Amino acid sequence: MKNLAFLIVAAAMLVVNCGTPKNTVAVADGQQEEPVRIANDSLEYEIIIIDPGFTTYLNSIAKPMEYYSQSFLEARNLVYVTEWNNRARNPHAYNANIYENIIDYQPNIDYGLEVNYKLFWYFQFAQRKYNMRLSGFRVY
Template identity: 55%
Template sequence: MKKKKLRPLLFGLILSFSLLSCTSQQSTLDVSSEEKALFDSNDEAPVEIADDETEYEIIIIEPGFNTWLNSIARPEGYYSQSFLENRNAIMVTTWNQRVLQPQRFNPNLYEMQINYDPSIDYGYEVNYKLYNYFIYFQRKYNQRLGPFIPRI
């Protein structure tokens, strides 16, 4: 009879250890000291995202982003426009959802909605700089705007 009583206890212990080992592990970003220095800089040169042909424009005033874009980010042409459009659509959706939930997400980080329509061709430059701003933002503020780890 003692063997029968031990089985549920043993099963419970195995189940407990299994559940504890299945907990998600938080991913940490490998941010270099050079990149951290740019995050802490006070360089506030605005980055204008514009496409003369389509007449769409975004202006980003984020300390350190301009320098980060020119020194750390992948160069223009590295990503295809369709890749950038797909990633931007995902990240804009997440961003806009967070803007609408200031009690849950820091309203100092998510201040304004982004009007981005995936069916509109904004051109390569707009998509490139918007995508890189999202990467910069995620790495600087340790945020995730989609299922992808923000890498450079």
Template identity: 50%
Template sequence: MKKIILKTAGLVLFIGLLTISSCGSTKEALAISDVEKKAFEQKKGDTIAIANEEAEYEIIIIEPGFDFWLKSVAKPKNYYSQSYLENRNRIYVTNWNQRVLQPQRYGANLYELQIDYDPNIDYGYEVNYKLYNYFIYFQRKYNQRLGPFFPRI
């Protein structure tokens, strides 16, 4: 199984080879709920793992609060189509990788390693769903923007 290691401020993310504009206002799109604040304040590391055995890809996310956030704040599975997730992940991965190459500008602690995400490979729904939601979690928790749209729930 192929793996890449990503670390960001207490996070270790192992990834196997791995526009719709906002309808609301900026404040509304970025508003952090009490439940989300609770997830962001957690100190104990969660571990989320999902693998696509057929494609031999795996994603493992170790980040305090992410599992809680995924279960309590994120949209449920099948809310988004796989093509939506793939399109957003392509944008997020591209911007992530550009930031890895500019550590003085974006902070080496947040963006340490590149993600090898090939849009021509079908990683499956689970891998795309968890990767997408990690990007939303990351952007909201660390006040980052990895695309032209606001990271909203």
């Protein structure tokens, strides 16, 4: 009888503790997070990401900057920006609080690896945070 009780308890602990890990990052209440600023004065552009939690996400979940090639990031960003802008232009169909601004991303401009990296990971972050899909691509 003791063995049966032990097996039941062990099986219950195994079931409870063997779930898939969640990729969540908690940010302490009241903790201020610095906006992520991406700028290049010679190209005259600036991106400021003020979405709470993005800096933590970028530092903890995003893969290293050199993980993806710049051309991969540019191709994905073009798809994401196109869908984002479609939603921003249609505030009656989509949450205007999420899609507040049009993103002026031009494929013929070389923004560099850092800009494409941060923009790509912002789209990953936003898709998770707001439970949305901007494409058929996997959300990282």
